[in-house]
Amino acid sequence: MADETSSTGADDTEHYFSADPSVPFKRAPVRAEVWGHDLSLTSGSGVFAQGRLDVGTAILFRETDPPSTARRVLDLGCGYGVIGLAIAKAVPEAVVTAVDVNERAVLLAGDNAAALGVSARYTAATPDQVPQEATYDEIWSNPPIRIGKPALHALLLRWLPRLAPGGRAVMVVGKNLGADSLQRWLGEQGWPTERVGGAKGFRVLETRRAAVDLAHGAT
Ligand SMILES: C[S@@+](CC[C@H](N)C(=O)[O-])C[C@H]1O[C@@H](n2cnc3c(N)ncnc32)[C@H](O)[C@@H]1O
Numbered sequence: 001m002a003d004e005t006s007s008t009g010a011d012d013t014e015h016y017f018s019a020d021p022s023v024p025f026k027r028a029p030v031r032a033e034v035w036g037h038d039l040s041l042t043s044g045s046g047v048f049a050q051g052r053l054d055v056g057t058a059i060l061f062r063e064t065d066p067p068s069t070a071r072r073v074l075d076l077g078c079g080y081g082v083i084g085l086a087i088a089k090a091v092p093e094a095v096v097t098a099v100d101v102n103e104r105a106v107l108l109a110g111d112n113a114a115a116l117g118v119s120a121r122y123t124a125a126t127p128d129q130v131p132q133e134a135t136y137d138e139i140w141s142n143p144p145i146r147i148g149k150p151a152l153h154a155l156l157l158r159w160l161p162r163l164a165p166g167g168r169a170v171m172v173v174g175k176n177l178g179a180d181s182l183q184r185w186l187g188e189q190g191w192p193t194e195r196v197g198g199a200k201g202f203r204v205l206e207t208r209r210a211a212v213d214l215a216h217g218a219t
Helices: 053-063 082-090 103-116 149-162 179-188
Strands: 027-034 038-045 073-078 095-098 122-125 138-142 163-174 193-199 200-209
Touching: 027 053, 027 095, 038 073, 038 082, 038 103, 053 082, 053 163, 053 193, 053 200, 073 082, 073 149, 082 103, 082 122, 082 138, 082 163, 095 103, 103 122, 138 149, 149 163, 149 179, 163 179, 179 193
Parallel strands: 073 095, 073 138, 095 122, 138 163
Antiparallel strands: 027 038, 163 200, 193 200
């Protein structure tokens, strides 16, 4: 991912993914044009990519088209919400759930949805607030590599099984942050994953769930 190592307004003892950041909360506008839609958003201190669109996220947008048929979409690790909000704007039928452990991110994402007029189809929440039985046609993510491999693997194994049969996950990961080994690991876990794009040292990965999925216990 783009700049997992760059400044987020947090110091060494506090990361942008803290559940309840204690750094003073300063908001900062971000404008992004995504899939032909102009998005005026608000980011904030203590939340990933304060004041800007992350480079990895920008590459994710540049290398993909918005989902064409997906109705239920999960934005995993939403930050201030840009990925799920871009989908909500581009796909009028999409119903988006955006999750983040960072409560400040959840707050910003919900506020941004209201400002963009998509609140009726957009819910931002912490992971434990999402009903366990909810499933998704697509999961989109610029995943939190910085939480470390075991936590990242646990995160993906928690949410990928929520893909409906025939569904897919689309992720952007930095090559130097382990995109290729993540791709291999996903395959070994029974989640076939292909590289569908990339630029500037980032890979866009697509993980598919089979339409008839005996491996993960759903058909
Ligand atoms: C690389 S950032 C991407 C943020 C946003 N999607 C973007 O593109 O700007 C990853 C996000 O994952 C969140 N995160 C970290 N651990 C998480 C977890 N266990 N569950 C959900 N989100 C998590 C972080 O707080 C962070 O906002």
